[in-house]
Amino acid sequence: MIEITDVTVKYGGVVALDSVSLKIAEDVVGLIGPNGAGKTTLTNAFSGFAPVTDGSIVVNGTNLFDLAPHKRTRWGLARSFQKVQIVPDLTVEEHLKAVLDGKGIGKAQRVGAISKALDFVGIGDIRLKQGRALNPYQRRMTEIAKCLIGGPRVVLLDEPGGGLSEAEMQHLRDIIRGIHPEFGAQILLVDHDVDLIRDVCAATAVLDFGKLIAFGPTEEVLADEVVKTAYLGR
Ligand SMILES: Nc1ncnc2c1ncn2[C@@H]1O[C@H](COP(=O)(O)OP(=O)(O)OP(=O)(O)O)[C@@H](O)[C@H]1O
Numbered sequence: 001m002i003e004i005t006d007v008t009v010k011y012g013g014v015v016a017l018d019s020v021s022l023k024i025a026e027d028v029v030g031l032i033g034p035n036g037a038g039k040t041t042l043t044n045a046f047s048g049f050a051p052v053t054d055g056s057i058v059v060n061g062t063n064l065f066d067l068a069p070h071k072r073t074r075w076g077l078a079r080s081f082q083k084v085q086i087v088p089d090l091t092v093e094e095h096l097k098a099v100l101d102g103k104g105i106g107k108a109q110r111v112g113a114i115s116k117a118l119d120f121v122g123i124g125d126i127r128l129k130q131g132r133a134l135n136p137y138q139r140r141m142t143e144i145a146k147c148l149i150g151g152p153r154v155v156l157l158d159e160p161g162g163g164l165s166e167a168e169m170q171h172l173r174d175i176i177r178g179i180h181p182e183f184g185a186q187i188l189l190v191d192h193d194v195d196l197i198r199d200v201c202a203a204t205a206v207l208d209f210g211k212l213i214a215f216g217p218t219e220e221v222l223a224d225e226v227v228k229t230a231y232l233g234r
Contacts, residue, residue, distance in 0.1 A: 001025050002154065002186055007055035009041050009210075016041040018210040019055070027180035028187045030201035030218060032194070034231050037207040039190045043156045046188075047079055048072055059154055059186075074103050076153030078185070080160055084143045088132035092123060092142050095131070096149050103150040117148040120182060121175055136163050144175060152185040159191050169196070176200045198222060206231060 002024040009017040017038045031039050044050035046057060048069030057064045064072055087095065096114045105113065118124040121141040126134070134142065140160065147155045157176070161169050177200055179187055191197055197204055197218060204221045206214040208230040214221045221227055 001060060002188075003056075003058040004042075005056050005058070007042070007045055007057060008053050009038075009045060009050045010053055011051070015210050016050070017045065017207075020207070020210070020212045021055075022205055022212060022215045024186065024188075024203065024205075026186075026202040028176060028189060028201050030197035030204035031188055031190045031207070032192070032197060032204060032231060033207035033213075036209075037231075038210040039207055040158070041210075042207070043079065043158060043188070043190060046072070046077060046154065046156060070102070076151050076185070077156070078147035078152040078154070079156040080143045080147050080158060082159040082162060084136075084139045086131040086134065086139050086142060088130065090131050091128050092118065092131075092134070092138075092145075093127040095142055095146055099146050100150055105150050113149045117145040120148060120178065121145045122171065137165075137168050140164065140172075148179065148183055148185075152183055155179060155183075155185045155187045157187060157189045157191075159193075160189070161191065161193055161196055172196075173199050194222065 005021050006019045007017050008019050033039055041050050045052050046064060052065065067075055093114060096117060100110055100113065115124060118127055121144050123138060123141045126138060144160065161172055164172060176187060179185055189201060201218045203216060204218040205212060206221060206227050213230055214224050214227045
């Protein structure tokens, strides 16, 4: 259970998040809203990279704001970025090892954890390929695999489908749906792709000008007149 309570973030005079509260019990939840609505700011609040002035984010009893950013990663907060973070000189496997280094996971568990994550996203066969040789899809899958090792509890995915073909998107949908059953993490999916949100998110939250304007079952939220006017433009 993710409980976001009265989270407020200000950048000078801009209120990027205005006392946002929601309780998320669903395994996969969407976060949508027009440009500048505060979506990235909310994910940054999870990670510790936003100047939060008020509120709390409690996950299964742990207030993330009580943990320094690096401790949140260790605790099990994982994040994939819109712009994939791949190092040209590191192999796929080394990217995952680097994540495990940061979590202090022992050697005995490493091999199994890496294989499980790579096989889950379907790139076990390219584990020794260097970052510079990966195609966009392989880069994206490496980025997601990085989120799945070392016991993730919450996975924040920021536009994971950017630049993927329709067939690759289908695979991505299966991956997102499979994360909770396989790894036990709750997923927060930030995306402008309403079809993807509709397909994989049981519930969806909508931000507009830093305020939560809707939250509930995805179909109901997408049919909401206020949401259509603010975001969907029809
Ligand atoms: N580092 C920052 N400094 C100043 N203002 C910021 C900063 N980051 C975000 N903002 C402002 O906060 C508001 C929310 O921005 P945010 O990036 O969270 O929106 P978003 O919903 O993620 O938008 P997009 O869909 O375009 O990525 C915007 O008005 C933005 O200009």
